[in-house]
Amino acid sequence: MLPEVSAVRYVTPLREGGSVPGIVEADDLGTYVAKFTGAAQGRKALVAEVVSGELARRLGLRMPDLVRLDFDPVIALGEPDTEVQDILKASGGLNLGMDFLPGSVGFDPLAFTIDPAEAGRIVWFDALVNNVDRSWRNPNLLMWHGKLWLIDHGASLIWHHNWPGADASEAKPYDATDHALSRFLPDVAAATEDLAPRVTAGLLDEVTALIPDEWLVGEPGFDTPDDVRQAYVHVLAARAETIHERIVLSGPPRKADPPPEWLRTWVEGKAK
Numbered sequence: 001m002l003p004e005v006s007a008v009r010y011v012t013p014l015r016e017g018g019s020v021p022g023i024v025e026a027d028d029l030g031t032y033v034a035k036f037t038g039a040a041q042g043r044k045a046l047v048a049e050v051v052s053g054e055l056a057r058r059l060g061l062r063m064p065d066l067v068r069l070d071f072d073p074v075i076a077l078g079e080p081d082t083e084v085q086d087i088l089k090a091s092g093g094l095n096l097g098m099d100f101l102p103g104s105v106g107f108d109p110l111a112f113t114i115d116p117a118e119a120g121r122i123v124w125f126d127a128l129v130n131n132v133d134r135s136w137r138n139p140n141l142l143m144w145h146g147k148l149w150l151i152d153h154g155a156s157l158i159w160h161h162n163w164p165g166a167d168a169s170e171a172k173p174y175d176a177t178d179h180a181l182s183r184f185l186p187d188v189a190a191a192t193e194d195l196a197p198r199v200t201a202g203l204l205d206e207v208t209a210l211i212p213d214e215w216l217v218g219e220p221g222f223d224t225p226d227d228v229r230q231a232y233v234h235v236l237a238a239r240a241e242t243i244h245e246r247i248v249l250s251g252p253p254r255k256a257d258p259p260p261e262w263l264r265t266w267v268e269g270k271a272k
């Protein structure tokens with residue numbers, strides 16, 4: 001099970017996120033980015049965060065820690081924005097927390113360089129979980145202490161919005177032409193060799209066991225939460241075998257122009 005904490009203070013909404021996550025402090029003295037069940041994206045976005053995020057971590061990609069976050073809307077009664085209030089009031093009980101990375105900056109493909117091996121691992125992973133939310137317009141990557149961290153997997157596993165069509169989705173290409181890291185010559189072949197054999201049924205069982213039952217009960221077409229977990233395992237195991245054949249990276253790849261000196265110094269200073 002993911003560690004469980006309780007929110008004790010609602011600090012502020014993060015308005016740049018479409019689901020309006022919030023920063024909260026918890027009873028373990030930690031600060032978390034809270035993803036709320038009451039947001040428009042619903043509980044499936046949180047399932048996707050857990051499955052993809054914990055899978056990424058086990059494949060050696062950098063991911064902030066995730067926790068089960070107990071939230072009592074009473075602690076946020078001072079939040080003046082009525083749209084935010086509506087989300088918070090609809091989110092009493094179990095939500096998802098992601099460790100807040102203080103001083104991190106959003107990844108900008110024009111300001112940082114990522115080596116082809118790391119870019120390849122992230123592109124392959126995003127293809128595996130069908131993440132459609134890592135474009136250069138909205139990278140959902142943070143630089144923290146000079147390293148690249150993955151965040152925001154709520155829009156991954158898109159087939160879970162239509163389980164009857166999930167198997168067919170395996171045959172579709174993964175278009176990475178707009179991917180935030182496509183310009184860094186991602187070495188997808190090396191990533192496939194390294195990562196694909198590690199996505200075993202055992203690993204996927206371990207990851208899906210971390211999804212709270214509460215977010216799986218009542219899924220149409222399934223009798224129990226474990227049946228839904230097995231459906232995730234089945235689709236991901238199948239994708240791991242062949243997804244590399246369907247990753248579309250249009251060529252010739254564009255190499256980033258070096259950023260101006262003032263921008264590089266400023267960004268590197270912020271990322272330390």
Ligand SMILES: Nc1ncnc2c1ncn2[C@@H]1O[C@H](COP(=O)(O)OP(=O)(O)OP(=O)(O)O)[C@@H](O)[C@H]1O
Pocket residue numbers: 014016017018019020021033064098099100101102104106133138140142151152154
């Ligand atoms: N762990 C973290 N540490 C620091 N900042 C974070 C963290 N997670 C998210 N953020 C900041 O909050 C913003 C919104 O978070 P996130 O992208 O997860 O929300 P979202 O609602 O799913 O966004 P989107 O609009 O991309 O769907 C991020 O772009 C980033 O600036």
Ligand SMILES: [Mg+2]
Pocket residue numbers: 017018140152
């Ligand atoms: Mg985001």
